[in-house]
Amino acid sequence: MKKMNKKEFKQCFSRRLAEKFAMEVSDASPSELYQTLGSLMTSAYSQDWRQTWQDYRDAEQKQSYYFSIEFLPGKMLKSNLLNMGWLETVEAGLLELGIQLDDLAEIEPDMALGNGGLGRLASCFMDSIASTGLPGNGNGIRYEYGLFKQRFVDNYQVELPDEWLQKGNLWEVRKESKAVNVRLGGNVYLSSDEMGNLTPHYQDGMVVRAVPYDTGMVGYQNNIVNTMRLWSVEIPAEEEGNYRSVEARRTVEDLTSVLYPDDSNEAGRRLRLSQEYFFVSAGVQSILRYYKELKQPIDKISQYVAIHINDTHPAMCVAEFMRLLIDEENVSWERAWNLTQKVMSYTNHTIMAEALEKWSIPMMKSVCPRIYQIIEEIDRRFVAEMTGVQSFDLIQRTRIIQNDQVHMAHLAIIGSHSTNGVAKLHSDLLKSVVLHDFYELYPARFNNKTNGIAMRRWTQLANPSMSKVLDETIGKTWRKTPGDLRLLLNYENDDQVLNNLAAAKLTNKKRLAAYIQENCGVEVNPHAIFDVQIKRLHAYKRQLLNLLHIIKLYLELKENPDLPIEPRVFIFGAKAAPSYHYAKSIIKVINETASLINNDDSIHNKLKIVFLENYNVSLAERIIPAADVSEQISLASKEASGTSNMKLMLNGAVTIATLDGANVEIRDAVGDDNIAIFGLTEEEVYQYYENKTYHAAAIYEQDNVVRRVIDTLIDGTIPNIHSEGQEIFDSLIKYNDEYFVLRDFEAYCIAQMSIDKAYKYQRRWLQISLRNIANAGRFSSDHTVQRYAEDIWQIEPVFAHKDDRGVTKH
Ligand code: H53
Structure with a gap:
């Protein structure tokens, strides 16, 4: 360049x-x-x-194609x-x-074509794939409206449309010439010739045009620019006549109109299934078209193409690839199946049952009838192959079609050569519990790839003040090689360096304080502890646990305004899915508690609560550099990995965490003394499930502190939460607290006290913070994608073809 x-x-x-x-x-x-x-x-x-x-x-290089229904690049x-x-x-x-x-x-x-962790991870990967010079592409949907904009009205969440394309998007290029047609709906029947070859015949249904918009993914100072291809739907010119009515046109346009606003929670709607098939079919067709231009025999395709299925949403890649090979390229089923398994790989991002997609047979038949036929055949052959080798029960539990439903994770695992989880603990749980049956069948397919983050965005761009201190202290190599952050450990006793880091943090806190003042009208003290929980609002992430601890502190301060605690600002950022009633109630209660506490002069500004509206990538870039404490408090076993935990650590925040997701690896990286761990372990949670011995109401009865805190939800202490307070109270006491909030409450409060105590000894606190920064390098997504490239995709960087100045050699 x-x-x-x-x-x-x-x-x-x-x-x-x-x-x-x-x-x-x-x-x-x-x-x-x-x-x-x-x-x-x-x-x-x-x-x-x-x-x-x-x-x-x-160079005829093998390329990978990362299929993801979400990408969240931000600005x-x-x-x-x-x-x-x-x-x-x-x-x-x-x-x-x-x-x-x-x-x-x-x-x-903000380009907000994603909900949360899954989409942001995909974008961190796109940056890292280009930056490490790997030949990798993104494939997704160009939603006309991104994730809704969140506003608070009367302390309730209100959703507004995100019209991000209104003023155009200068990064994208429309590639009319690369458009493909996608068929949806209708019927299909098969005819057979004398050789027994089957030919599909289509009846009715609709054909839509998928037009790609390509965005350059610029690598970090290496002259490589990869492609993220997002598909938009149009009515094909030759079909115009069939789409005269407004309704008919709408049905087509809806396909790429809005992103479903649920995060790790499936809506199971017909439109969603159509979206999935649309971008899968368009993407796989365009890959095959390109491959055919290379003039290589079809049997070699797995040496040139790796398709990655990011969560189950693109799992139909398996069946679509089969369809194109057998229906269009006349490849036999056996050969096609062999190639499909070699080309496909799959990442699982959740163990939450409600997020593991299942589609009803009638729905799938009506959206993509040929795909359903192929899945049926894959299922039939799977059962036939396993019969006599495995037990009847195991086969029933692992087959793709069960109880009139199509299990997409099963399709992805059976149809690919690799299944990975996104953190050590998560991958272990997949093997031992969630996907244990499949692990029995295919042990060699299972592997772990701990998530990572695009280091450059989360330091150099988001935190220039800290980056400057790092340059002055350890030189600039960390910018390209994040592992070099470890050099910082040589300075853990250097007061000058500690003070410089503290000064950088204060600069960031002042900047955030100004933003808070401007946007929420709340004045916060930049010398207070900035305690941050930023992530989607979900019961399993337990924003409620955080809130209950704040209420406890508030009650204590009301009794004793001189309580010797460090002043704290609790900062939240979170969107709730519009249909997730309980999550929206939690937002309301946090906001009302904030109004109460922020306006109570009797506690001398020792506590403030700030819930920032419209949490998104850009806001994360503002909050993270200013954080002192990182809240990672999901119920153990529920958070597959988490990635804000890595970003906050990298920016010097000290983590308070359960042993869940990648928190376990963060603990291993920094050591027990530099993190506050609390709460049930994943084994203990599973024991409770097995023994059915959890009784939240008993804790409420026996523990005076818990009772006092919980009662504030229903006794009028917090105004304006009549129904929401009752709803949350009932979820804990009447419905036995699904995520063990009360069980972990005491341990959490103790861990919070240790944070308070540690902050009082500023020098020691700064040392802990420094060790967090120094050990964050291992969570670089550059490293993660290199592991995918070597272990799963078998692709190599193209640096080999460039000289030092990045000039292509021929
Ligand atoms: O994916 C992140 C994880 C995080 C997990 C999240 C996720 C979604 O955002 C959406 C659907 C899904 O199945 C999982 O909750 O723990 O860090 C990236 O792997």
């Missing part, structure tokens, strides 16, 4: 502004300036984009500038033109 100095940049920028808008810098609005900068950037990397593509093709302006190696020059050049880069960055809407 062309490097520019400041002077050249300023010239180019002014010239481009004049060409595009016929304007001078002084006349242009931030939006026009943003458009200008963006267009300068895309034209600068487009040559590398084309070259990368050509290199992969010329791309600064991240692309950083990866292009332009950030400093552009920032300084703009400043000389009287422009703040951050003002332009603000213009860009």
